[in-house]
Amino acid sequence: MKDLDEAWEWYKETHEQLKLWRRILDKYWDQLPWQGSLERDDRFRSLDENRLIASSNLALKELDDLAVLVLFSVFESMVRSRVSEEVEKEVVEKGIIHVVLVKATNDAIERIENGSFYHVLESYKSLEGDLVEQVNQVRKYRNWVAHGKRGACPSTVDPRAAYDRLLRLWQVISPNSAAVD
Amino acid sequence: MSTLQEFLKQRAEHLSASFPEKVKIQNDWIQAVDRLLNQIKQWLKDADPQAILDVFEESVDRRESGVGVYQVHSLRIRLEAQEVRVIPIARNVLGPVSSSGTIHKGRSFGRVDMTNGVSKFLLFRTDVEPSDRWIIVDEDAYVPRDLDRGTFDAAMQSLLQ
Numbered sequence: 001m002k003d004l005d006e007a008w009e010w011y012k013e014t015h016e017q018l019k020l021w022r023r024i025l026d027k028y029w030d031q032l033p034w035q036g037s038l039e040r041d042d043r044f045r046s047l048d049e050n051r052l053i054a055s056s057n058l059a060l061k062e063l064d065d066l067a068v069l070v071l072f073s074v075f076e077s078m079v080r081s082r083v084s085e086e087v088e089k090e091v092v093e094k095g096i097i098h099v100v101l102v103k104a105t106n107d108a109i110e111r112i113e114n115g116s117f118y119h120v121l122e123s124y125k126s127l128e129g130d131l132v133e134q135v136n137q138v139r140k141y142r143n144w145v146a147h148g149k150r151g152a153c154p155s156t157v158d159p160r161a162a163y164d165r166l167l168r169l170w171q172v173i174s175p176n177s178a179a180v181d
Numbered sequence: 182m183s184t185l186q187e188f189l190k191q192r193a194e195h196l197s198a199s200f201p202e203k204v205k206i207q208n209d210w211i212q213a214v215d216r217l218l219n220q221i222k223q224w225l226k227d228a229d230p231q232a233i234l235d236v237f238e239e240s241v242d243r244r245e246s247g248v249g250v251y252q253v254h255s256l257r258i259r260l261e262a263q264e265v266r267v268i269p270i271a272r273n274v275l276g277p278v279s280s281s282g283t284i285h286k287g288r289s290f291g292r293v294d295m296t297n298g299v300s301k302f303l304l305f306r307t308d309v310e311p312s313d314r315w316i317i318v319d320e321d322a323y324v325p326r327d328l329d330r331g332t333f334d335a336a337m338q339s340l341l342q
Contacts, residue, residue: 152246161276
């Protein structure tokens with residue numbers, strides 16, 4: 001997924017599909033035309049309704065946390081890429097040639113691309129301190145999810161709240177991006 | 182390098198310093214959830230004079246940074262095979278937010294989810310002074326509304342249908 005909107009669409013669509021499937025299981029399973037094509041289909045005739053309900057419950061239960069993880073990963077990738085491009089562009093435009101400055105710039109680009117993302121975000125605190133802090137909270141929750149939810153849970157965040165925060169900071173970092181719908 | 186004994190001593194000092202605050206936050210949150218669940222049980226009772234709903238109270242374990250390890254009540258509401266759970270998620274919560282600008286809270290003082298396993302309503306405790314204020318957010322539409330009998334009834338009905 002290349003941007004936040006795409007990641008958000010993925011989450012919404014996946015969520016909706018799982019919910020529709022669960023609704024079919026809950027409400028319409030017995031009304032499906034089992035006699036005919038369905039009973040001849042190896043994939044369908046051995047399905048166990050209760051097992052499917054349990055499976056879809058499990059999928060839905062974990063989907064929100066997975067969505068926060070995905071949204072933040074996409075955001076991180078977008079920010080690193082954009083900031084790195086901007087710094088490189090500025091170096092070219094300003095015609096920096098002093099070896100010390102060139103080395104410092106290369107080091108900075110290396111840190112932007114591969115270093116701590118926390119430090120990349122910190123640079124934007126002077127512009128949007130509160131928002132950066134809110135995004136840092138999403139980052140902490142993402143890390144907790146990504147590391148197997150071990151240890152105490154940091155402040156909890158739902159996908160919509162995560163998307164909103166990440167999108168708002170992205171609009172600060174990249175002002176030409178699309179507006180919140 | 183510190184020994185295990187020194188490490189544990191430092192942690193003990195830190196824990197004893199933060200303990201009273203954590204206990205205060207925990208108790209406040211547990212009591213807030215109890216008040217909410219009592220209100221919900223009352224609304225259910227009022228809506229169900231035929232007493233066809235089964236309502237069970239349970240406990241869930243929670244482990245949160247800055248709050249500690251605690252047990253808090255939850256509800257399980259059954260109408261035949263349909264089941265709705267009212268389950269506390271966390272005391273420390275980011276949000277809710279609405280990009281439409283209706284509400285934009287950086288933080289809440291707790292979140293309780295009301296779900297049938299498929300659909301979900303998020304209950305955010307957005308204020309604690311002078312008393313608790315809860316708002317209810319349908320996770321799909323994400324339109325926040327004050328939690329009252331009307332919004333609760335509508336949400337519960339949609340979950341039980």
